[in-house]
Amino acid sequence: MTDLADTPIASPEDTTALSTAPAPPQQPARGVARTLRYGWRRLTSMRTALLLLSLLALGAIPGTLLPQRGLNPVKVDDYIAAHPHLGPLLDRLSLFDVFAAPWFAAIYLLLFISLIGCLVPRIRLHARALRRRPPHAPRNLLRLSTSARWTAADEAARIAAECSRTLRAGRWRVDVSEEPDGAVTVAAEKGYLRETGNLLFHVSLVVLLAGIALGGLFGYKGTALVVQGQSFANVRSSYDVFQPSRLYSDSSLAPFSFTLDRFTAAYQPDGTPENFDAKVSYQPRPDGPVTTSDVRVNHPLHASGANVYLVGHGYALRIQVRDPHGRLVYDSATPFLPDTSMFASHGVVKVPDGLPHQLGLTGFFYPTYVATPAGPDSSYPAPRDPVLLLAAWRGDLGLDRSAQSVYSLPVASLHHIANAQLSPGESWRLPDGTRVTFVGVDQWATFQVAHDPGKNVMLGAAVLIVTGLLLSLRVRRRRFWLRARPAPAGDSSRRTVVEAAGLARTDSERFAVEFSDLVQRLGAPAAVTTEED
């Protein structure tokens, strides 16, 4: 638990003058209780907090240097394959899942327990300090490093009243009291917002963690590929990949749907992407009104509590297959997956039914075809000169045996028939009379749907974190005392002796200026303010 304060300046009278740290427990304890109490005090001490902060930072470092499953599982597998001895060892230490590792969770949970353990007593103390009067003036004000002494013609009570009025106008908290010897003292304090901000900042950190936990327990996210002209309905079976959270239930899927009306991509002359835009028609409920919307990078669609993001795109090729009698047995916009930044892509067509034998097509697609010494390639991501290279395979596609990717074909167990190169509109007749037509080029886009119920809690906590931080670092807490003592009865001058002193925990240079302004307004001659150590 931070104090975020500058070196405390203790007054000689009261060494804990500005300290709000909890006093150590006084009552004696034995055995287990004592050990527990000792352990608790250790855990909630600033040193432990420092240690845990440093450990958290250190622990995060391997998560940025080693590949992480949460970011790129393929890279992790590659790494383990490349380091057969080190890899499994690192894996056992959860170093490929640092941010989900038990030891990482242990560090931040201990840090938060330490934080809460420190916060609770400090909140109580601060609440008490807020209700309490400013602390009474030390007996000898002139012993404080920032102090002043002068004499005035006015009566003590009037000086005190004037002082109290000035301080109140400056939004100080003021307490006036009379001492047995006739002296009137004014005690004032200002800058309570510093500790308020400090506590607010730390409480908000706990709230932020709660918000993160909320999202982790009840949220979901998933991705789906949608070909232009087709629709997506928010049910679990629509997703290609779906990641529910621990306490997720299907009922938290809002019943929205949308149709990808049109996807456009703009590129610079060198092929680097400039702009993507997915135009969709969105329907919040099956019987709800349809609205059109643009989903772009940095511009998700807000769909009944979930957000729909545009995360990827590629080409879907309209391919038709007719049997030797001219009957249509396959007619679909088949998504091809991009392999290069110029969108050289690969894909597969599977025709299990309608032909005498099962037919498979493996294809490579080049939106802007070029022949290079290394083979065919694409030189630009937009379809300027689209070419589809196809290979036809015959045999058992194995569709009924096991689930398999729609983007691959078990070619090892198939019989290769022939190859062809097609441009849009061209047809290819296989030896058995089957006709394959490359009708045209469509686009697809992948969307990620994410629902995070903790989002607003996190946002609110973040706002309070910054607010609390600014208060705790900008507001200065300071105290001011003034004592006006009537001259002793025998003194003929009938003058009042005024002593004033101040104490600031932070920025004592600025406080010295503030103090000297203040006492001059209260009637001190300019020269009397003293600054000594």
Place this chain on the structure above:
Amino acid sequence: MPGTSINLGLAHVSDRLLVWTVVAYALAMLGYAAEFAFDRRAERAKDPRSRRQVSSRAGLIAVGLTVLGWALHVGSVTTRGLSVHRVPWGNMYEFSSMVSLVAVTVFLVLLARQRVRFLGLFVMAPVVLYLGLAGTVLYANAGPLVPALNSYWIKIHVVAAITASGAFMVSGVVTVLYLLKERWERRTVSLGPGAAAAVEVGTPPTESVPEARRGGLMAWLPDAARLDRLAYAVVSFAFPIWTFAIIAGAIWAEQAWSRAWGWDPKETWSLITWLAYAAYLHARATAGWRGRRAAVLSLIGFGCLMVDYYVVNTVITGLHSYAGIS
């Protein structure tokens, strides 16, 4: 923005202005060095007063050159932005230029409020080096933004990150000076009460004071306690801004990548930086940690910041790979 052409003439003007900025800053740096040199010699000279005048005149000229360099720097950044019709912090070159601009601005603002001209030499030296590197190694030709950066959040998130980084750079400089001065003070005190005074005057008291020559610069610096307070003041300005930068980044990430936080290397290193500076702020309020140890934590924080910008962008691949260098 897409499709708009790049004004190459203006981009060229921006590059030339940056060269002149570096020249002005380098001359300012010489001025600050001269201020120190003449001030030291003044103590031994027959006519110290005229030497002192030379010294303070050199200092004033240096400040003038810093302001001139700053104006040229603002010009360079502005013309760069105008030439590409976007904010001028879209790649590492532009970002580095902005960070040094902020560092110089922070120095000038401090200069207007308190006596910190002694910092001139130590702020200008890394700024000149940094701009030199930015203009050569990190340089990227003027061009439009990649789509991922095309959002108004680039104004909010990146401006906050740049401002905090520029300020952290100044606090890093002051912290290094603090550590040097603190060590010097400890050594001179351990040599006996007379040693500090002797070095202060510039005459080595005995043969056994190896610090005496270096003491010239050390004695000239303000005392360690003041440097410590100055470093703290700058960090306490930068830290909330850095916090805000991370939060704004998380909000942007939520808009762009569907999650506020994903432990991307850039995100993680900004958190590590944040934790290091948070540890510094805590350490400053913890007995046994204030002073030297806290200062070391602050420098570790600055090191993490540098890793965050340069190692993460060039070595580690992540979502923030917009370096623009190849």
